[in-house]
Amino acid sequence: MLLNYSLEHLLRQIPQLFLLFIFFALLHRLINKSFSPKKPALLMQNTFVNFCFFVINVFIMLPVATYLSPLIFSDPSLKGSTLLTELWAQLPDILILIAALVFGDFIGYWRHRLEHSKVFWPFHLIHHSDTCMTWFSLERIHPFNRLTTYAIDSLLLTLIGLPFWAIFANFTFRYFYGLLIHANLPWTYGKLGLIFVSPVMHRWHHALDKNAINVNFASVFSFYDRLFKTFYSPEHQCSKTGAFNDTPNNFLSQLGYPFKVFFKYVRKMSSTYLFNEPGNTQ
Template identity: 45%
Template sequence: MPETLYQLLRDSWTDGFQALQSLLPAAAFFLALGMLVKRSAVFADMRRAAAETGLNLQILVFNLIVVGPMIVILSQALVWIVYSQGISLIDSSVWIGVPALPVMLLGIFIGDFVGYWRHRLEHTRFLWPSHAVHHSDTEMTWLTLERFHPINRLTTFVIDTAALLLLGLPAEAVIANNLVRHYYGFLIHADLPWTYGPLGKIFVSPAMHRWHHAADKAAFDTNYATVFSIFDRVFGTFRVPGPCTVPLGVTDRMAPTLAGQIGYAFTARAYRRRSVKPPAPTDAEMARVPGE
């Protein structure tokens, strides 16, 4: 048992730092994309976001070292609980013979549906203190996706993965969901003005998700999906009046340091009130928003 645990830890750290190295191509991609969209202004934006980006990288490394091994162990535990104890809602044999691509697409769609409701749960009183770390980035860039409190990382993994395993979906569907929603998450966090036009009614655009991070009362409790904006449209949380140019961030008082961000969720004051969330806009207010 100790040897198995050591192997799991070693493998998780190896995979984690390989993932860290894989950020280099992503960085090159978003730099090229930023230069294409913003031209020389991209460098001024990078300088302005430098402090927040540095903190994002610190949180990323912390999670790789501390949370990575925990996720590996939890993944093994979830597979054992669901399959060995026979508690899946749909027998995995149902998917045998079904072409891989439709099953993977179904996994992504279901995963985003689960993620939508899990994300709404994160904006409630007891999970908000850890999720607030993600929203505390005032200069949102593609690397904001890596700004997650360890508690938030763990709850996200457990809820999203358990739901797919309970449906008996094969490994390729679970992996496709994790990869697609993760890398698409980089895009929607990027500082891009895109609304996608008519396609924005189906897919989440960078502008749509930026409104989710806006420090604007009208934007609170909106735009929870990661890939498919149709979930926000169906459940009444869709709001994209245009490109988002308003300030970002939260009113929660947490120090812009690694210790301040990680420690915030362990303070009593974080649970006293949801300072970032005034009441959601009424239907009348939503109807007055141009472009709806």
């Protein structure tokens, strides 16, 4: 049943995906005066990997979200305090929506920093492995990373009492805005860059540059990075994107890479504690 639902959802997503391809191709042509990429073969390879992650996340995340959503959004114990719920009920919808975006990006900022920690990085690394970053790179997310993103953001936004429609609106806005900031566009937004994350700013988050490690964690509001001292955005675009880790650029290898790192760590710890004499561990 859920498999059929996932397949139907995937088929409904294909026309939207096609329209997005056309939109960003035309935008790229308008801004960069050319349709021709610098490395077409590498771009096609990365695009195929992105598409594979897009498909697998539809098949995995849709059933999971279908199961988790009632648990998160219908559980009275997760609704936040009555005071918070009553506060949102007294505000006009536009203020609730703005609050959902502001709180959503605050949560997203710290969740993103968590994804760059030692434990979660092997999963989040997959998102950073695209060496030809485009708007479609947003879809290159490991299913486990997709799951933790959905669970953490949904749970915390529910705990502060926001209504379901505002949480859904936040997710929808963040998705489409995420497509924009991943696009290969030379936009800095000028003065608006003091408030909003621009494509140039987020591209530096993906840069193969020693100066751009662990910077620019926000997805919508750049003032969070400025506030927490993680802002880094020279006016020019970074020249190279990707991850410093040597990850193979094919779908199956990237899907299994985090587990390979985990089992390698487990074997290392096992050999350290099982075969070394006490006091000789390093």
